[in-house]
Amino acid sequence: MNFKTILSVSALALLSAAAPVSKDVKTLKSECQAQKGLFINKSNNSDYVCLQPNFNEANLDNAACINVSEQIFCINPKITNIEECDRSSDDYVYEACLDRFNKISSIAYYPILSFSKKDEAKFAENKKKCVNNLGIYLEWDDDKKLNACLYPEFNFKSLDDEHCVTVTKIKENNIPLHGIKYCVVEDMTSIPACKKSHEHYNTNGCSRFLDAMASFQAMDISV
Numbered sequence: 139m140n141f142k143t144i145l146s147v148s149a150l151a152l153l154s155a156a157a158p159v160s161k162d163v164k165t166l167k168s169e170c171q172a173q174k175g176l177f178i179n180k181s182n183n184s185d186y187v188c189l190q191p192n193f194n195e196a197n198l199d200n201a202a203c204i205n206v207s208e209q210i211f212c213i214n215p216k217i218t219n220i221e222e223c224d225r226s227s228d229d230y231v232y233e234a235c236l237d238r239f240n241k242i243s244s245i246a247y248y249p250i251l252s253f254s255k256k257d258e259a260k261f262a263e264n265k266k267k268c269v270n271n272l273g274i275y276l277e278w279d280d281d282k283k284l285n286a287c288l289y290p291e292f293n294f295k296s297l298d299d300e301h302c303v304t305v306t307k308i309k310e311n312n313i314p315l316h317g318i319k320y321c322v323v324e325d326m327t328s329i330p331a332c333k334k335s336h337e338h339y340n341t342n343g344c345s346r347f348l349d350a351m352a353s354f355q356a357m358d359i360s361v
Contacts, residue, residue: 175188201214205249220235268326284351288303290318293321332347
């Protein structure tokens with residue numbers, strides 16, 4: 139699967155030409171456009187966001203951003219009413235932000251994995267929880283924000299909606315239980331390609347990520 143898709147100029151024009159909205163939102167739209175942003179709003183949905191290319195007050199560490207045809211766009215937290223898209227908010231959740239964004243926009247994009255120090259603390263907590271539940275916690279050697287937690291298959295009621303793999307020991311003292319499949323725990327995994335509930339789920343892509351991360355712990359992953 140190719141996550142990178144071509145952005146249609148006509149689609150952008152249609153998205154920005156939304157049906158009449160309230161005066162306050164019209165003002166916000168003007169502010170967004172004055173900053174060379176794209177204001178996205180749908181007549182049957184009260185949510186709105188301002189997407190700005192190379193947003194001068196944002197970077198990948200403090201804003202919710204996406205990749206559109208190889209250009210980075212960030213959501214201006216001052217011109218959106220979606221709290222999950224505001225990284226300064228306690229309600230910030232990147233995937234929830236994208237879910238609500240998808241309901242008001244048909245822009246083709248793929249997500250950018252970027253995390254704050256608060257996220258890093260969460261990763262450390264997830265790692266501890268994962269290991270304490272007999273799970274295997276995988277992370278990229280030099281980039282801890284790429285990570286995944288795998289639980290033994292007996293932790294799941296059904297495997298139908300799970301991405302499961304076989305984990306093989308390379309060294310005798312490695313963690314995997316013999317003959318047991320391990321499945322991705324979505325809420326403790328940062329890679330969209332490994333989440334069956336995510337629009338960017340990709341079996342082969344996930345397996346490549348997992349196998350690469352497992353190699354840092356001298357383990358092999360196979361489907």
